[in-house]
Amino acid sequence: MVKLWKIINLVGEEVVGYVKEMGSMLLLLLDTIRWSIYPPFRLDLLFQQMEGVGVKSILVVVLTGAFAGMVLALQSFHATRQFGAETFVGVTVALSMTRELGPVLTSFMVTGRAGSAMAAEIGTMRVTEQIDALSAMAVNPIKYLIVPRVLASIVVVPILTIIADFVGIVGGYFVGVTLLGINAGAFVANMEKYVGLNDIYHGLIKAAVFGLILSVIGCYKGYSTTGGAEGVGKATTQSVVLATITILMANYLLTAAMF
Amino acid sequence: MIEIKSLHKSFGALKVLKGVDLQIPKGKTTAILGRSGTGKSVLLKHIIGLISPDRGKVWIDGVDITRLGDKDLNEIRKKFGMLFQEAALFDSMNVGENVAFPLREHTRLREENISSIVAHKLEQVGLPGQEGKMPAELSGGMKRRVGLARALALDPEIVLFDEPTTGLDPPMAEAIENLIIETQRRLGETFVVITHNITTAFHIAHKIAMLHEGRIVVEGSPRAFRRSSHPEVRAFMAREAEKEVQG
Numbered sequence: 001m002v003k004l005w006k007i008i009n010l011v012g013e014e015v016v017g018y019v020k021e022m023g024s025m026l027l028l029l030l031d032t033i034r035w036s037i038y039p040p041f042r043l044d045l046l047f048q049q050m051e052g053v054g055v056k057s058i059l060v061v062v063l064t065g066a067f068a069g070m071v072l073a074l075q076s077f078h079a080t081r082q083f084g085a086e087t088f089v090g091v092t093v094a095l096s097m098t099r100e101l102g103p104v105l106t107s108f109m110v111t112g113r114a115g116s117a118m119a120a121e122i123g124t125m126r127v128t129e130q131i132d133a134l135s136a137m138a139v140n141p142i143k144y145l146i147v148p149r150v151l152a153s154i155v156v157v158p159i160l161t162i163i164a165d166f167v168g169i170v171g172g173y174f175v176g177v178t179l180l181g182i183n184a185g186a187f188v189a190n191m192e193k194y195v196g197l198n199d200i201y202h203g204l205i206k207a208a209v210f211g212l213i214l215s216v217i218g219c220y221k222g223y224s225t226t227g228g229a230e231g232v233g234k235a236t237t238q239s240v241v242l243a244t245i246t247i248l249m250a251n252y253l254l255t256a257a258m259f
Numbered sequence: 260m261i262e263i264k265s266l267h268k269s270f271g272a273l274k275v276l277k278g279v280d281l282q283i284p285k286g287k288t289t290a291i292l293g294r295s296g297t298g299k300s301v302l303l304k305h306i307i308g309l310i311s312p313d314r315g316k317v318w319i320d321g322v323d324i325t326r327l328g329d330k331d332l333n334e335i336r337k338k339f340g341m342l343f344q345e346a347a348l349f350d351s352m353n354v355g356e357n358v359a360f361p362l363r364e365h366t367r368l369r370e371e372n373i374s375s376i377v378a379h380k381l382e383q384v385g386l387p388g389q390e391g392k393m394p395a396e397l398s399g400g401m402k403r404r405v406g407l408a409r410a411l412a413l414d415p416e417i418v419l420f421d422e423p424t425t426g427l428d429p430p431m432a433e434a435i436e437n438l439i440i441e442t443q444r445r446l447g448e449t450f451v452v453i454t455h456n457i458t459t460a461f462h463i464a465h466k467i468a469m470l471h472e473g474r475i476v477v478e479g480s481p482r483a484f485r486r487s488s489h490p491e492v493r494a495f496m497a498r499e500a501e502k503e504v505q506g
């Protein structure tokens with residue numbers, strides 16, 4: 001009986017902790033929205049973050065997109081060949097990339113590269129009192145540190161997704177047409193026929209939401225860091241795990257709502 | 260003048276401040292003395308509004324800052340400069356950018372004016388021409404000098420120091436103490452120094468207040484402080500005497 005109570009207690013504590021964390025994250029998001037509306041608008045900080053989150057992620061997104069498109073072409077070629085529908089490989093690649101893999105893989109890469117860096121940078125600033133120093137100098141740390149990172153991510157993840165979509169389709173074309181000998185005209189014609197602009201737009205809306213998720217989680221984990229260097233390490237790991245899971249959950253919900 | 264009245268603060272079940280009453284005179288150096296972990300830094304962070312109290316008031320020049328919103332609080336904070344324990348320099352910026360930071364954020368000065376103010380402030384703390392160095396290249400004492408230059412950049416009315424000599428070797432600690440004395444004399448501003456080192460407190464302060472078990476138990480001039488019969492003060496004095504004998 002005592003053991004059972006202990007288990008219930010433990011589970012309860014975990015649940016309460018999780019709900020509290022979600023609440024704190026939501027409050028941080030509301031604060032971020034509030035401070036992003038108040039002037040002065042710091043375009044210098046925004047561009048700096050867009051470079052950090054976006055420009056520096058291009059190579060990794062290009063590689064991920066290209067290989068995802070290539071493997072999709074390869075797998076769907078083997079599947080469609082069995083009933084003579086190889087010309088649909090292009091459609092499969094394009095739809096998978098624009099609707100799902102483009103936004104999801106891009107946001108995973110940005111989470112690993114930039115979301116983790118947000119948690120580590122802001123976490124280090126927290127434990128070395130640099131955030132207190134900002135406040136003491138009458139500079140709001142949410143406006144100075146978090147608003148530019150969140151806005152940059154919302155803008156930049158969709159742009160990176162467009163790149164991933166494009167490179168993925170080119171990769172699929174290369175494998176399908178050049179390596180596997182599918183008719184180029186049919187490959188492109190089917191793609192044009194079955195892939196609408198809506199597929200691309202919906203993918204980009206997803207990407208913007210994922211950008212918001214990964215940046216708010218990265219910033220929150222950094223901002224609430226305690227416990228020195230070890231705490232910074234923990235915050236960084238947790239931010240990547242939590243953002244990845246939340247992105248997958250949000251992906252399902254957004255797909256169910258939009259398509 | 261800074262006036263603190265009946266300040267209470269707890270973190271979870273831990274009661275840190277249990278009714279602090281203190282007056283900090285204008286234009287003087289006040290040292291708040293106490294053992295490590297007695298809540299000295301917590302008290303200092305209340306003075307600049309980095310922590311909100313559970314109960315009690317903090318008046319800065321007649322304004323109760325515990326009731327202020329973010330915007331008004333930031334206006335009050337412009338009166339302050341603060342030197343953090345490990346200096347809290349922005350490690351992504353070099354020394355010059357660190358000292359220039361408050362000037363760039365709160366003034367519309369031209370870059371050449373900012374550069375000359377930065378050079379002047381660095382000269383005042385004994386680090387002329389070090390603008391290009393990164394914080395990681397600096398020793399503990401140098402970091403605090405840069406931190407002081409940054410704290411003084413906007414010519415604040417009140418400067419707060421959180422354990423300015425902790426972790427420094429004795430000659431470096433003395434050099435920082437002398438710098439604090441000299442700066443206070445030159446500028447005539449209100450300095451509040453948190454320390455657990457009674458030697459530092461006697462060396463630099465016009466007024467000493469002892470924080471013990473969440474309250475100010477003794478306050479007064481260094482001379483009056485030396486004569487206090489409070490057991491905590493006596494314990495600090497005995498340790499100082501012991502150190503002098505060993506030294």
